[in-house]
Amino acid sequence: MPRRTCGNRAMIWALRLGLMAGVVLLWEWWAPGGLLPTPGQVWHAGIGLAAEGRLWRAVGDSLSIYVAGMASAALVGIPLGLAMGSFRLFGRVVDVFVFALAATPRVAFIPLIIVLLGLGFQAKTFIVFLGAVMPVVLNTYAGVLAADRDLIEMARSTGAGRGRIWRHVVLPGALPFLATGLRLGATIGLINTVVAELYTAVRGLGGLLAIYGNTFRMAEYFVIVAMLATIGVIVTEAMRAVEAHLSRWREER
Template identity: 45%
Template sequence: MAPLSCHRRGHIRSMTRKIQKSRRPGWLARARGEIRRAAADLDWIARIPAYIWLRLALLPALLWGWSALAGLAPAGFVAGPYLTIRAFFLLLMDDRQDFPLAIWSTVSVYFGGLGLAALVGIPLGYLLGRFRTLGRTSAPYLHGLAATPVVALIPLIILLVGLDCQAKVLIVFLAAVMPVTINTQAGVQATDPDLLEMARAYALTRGARLRHVYAPSALPSVMAGLRLAAMAGLVASAIADLYTAMTGLGALLQGFGNSYRMDSYFAVVLTYSAIGALTTGFLTWAERRLIPPAHRQRLTY
């Protein structure tokens, strides 16, 4: 076969380029590709649970209801969202730093009492659930102590401990320890008997049974008890601030209320709500990390 001339070779190359260009996707195909890439980039939005969107949608409704209540109430009785948030930042930027110091005082008392309640309540609940006779014997006394209002014990606590920070921590501890103890006891008692029989058949030690049988069974109830204790302890910390040494957020709450500074008053209330929400949110996050979904137990709040 005769070799191709330079002219024919150039013509073939030109035709090949035209064919390749004609096979390239047009503007519609390019647009479809861009849409697919954009949808892939936004795929994380579709993975967000529906309740998160409902929470975000509920927030404007709550703010609107708050504003409406502030408008309907007599002047100076209820501060609206704008005035409350403005007062919050003004308190934070105050040169005297009373508000940050009060937050630190309340948070240290709150988490000190809550941590002590967990350290005492979880082992105590395990012992009461593990040894049924001990649990049945102490049940009336535990339930009676759990039903006793903490505020009724404050005069006795002041007489025994004084008005210092230790008294506040003890008040928070007494309010938080019973939910942890009772829920831990219930979780241990609800352990599957078949699992216990299997553990005995394999001659597991007490430590192995605690780690592999009792702990996974009781952990959902323990986390539920900690969430209940977190809410009860926060209420107790506010009561402790009001009835003992006038420090912390409770002291600011009473001072702003007595002077009718309602914007600052609601800023302190909002701070209490934020502390409680962050604490229970952290406990819920820890529950998701520690407990398998099949054994997870959520409360309705």
């Protein structure tokens, strides 16, 4: 990795941490007594929840639902998007339904999901899956459709067959799109994890959010919000790193 990029990244992280410190300080100074907890109170509540083990159990519950939902979304979304892009007739027949499903708020399906799958792990995982799968399918589909026609003709000029062209030109060209789809899906998946835990059996971080919110224990409430934000940042940054790795050839002279 070039030294300049490393330096830029360190500077960006330093600025991010500085901004966060500034917000925390402002919050500490501004927080109206009684209504909002101070950052210090949130910190102490966090230490308490972590020591009891309740926070980690909730994180474990939420992550298991999140990972299962995301893995299902990737396992279904990537092959479906690739098939839709590669087999044009199939893609044209199916895409209107995918677009319709993507445009419908997923919350609308929750009662149906509860009726069919109950209130447990399966239902929660399915809600996460339903949110995450759409960006994965649509971005993978778009990536295959965006395959460079000039490169395909070049590949044909070397005598390459359809399979070889697909492996060496179409699929690698779609990978950055696919990674973007996974990143967007990961963000929506995390939101849907909380939604699933609020609407079905109250468990995990979403469950704690409901409990502390309804009882106005705002210090604990903010601990859960901060934990969700931290998970979101870790997942997004990891996905960005994957995207950057897949696009490393884009560096121009």
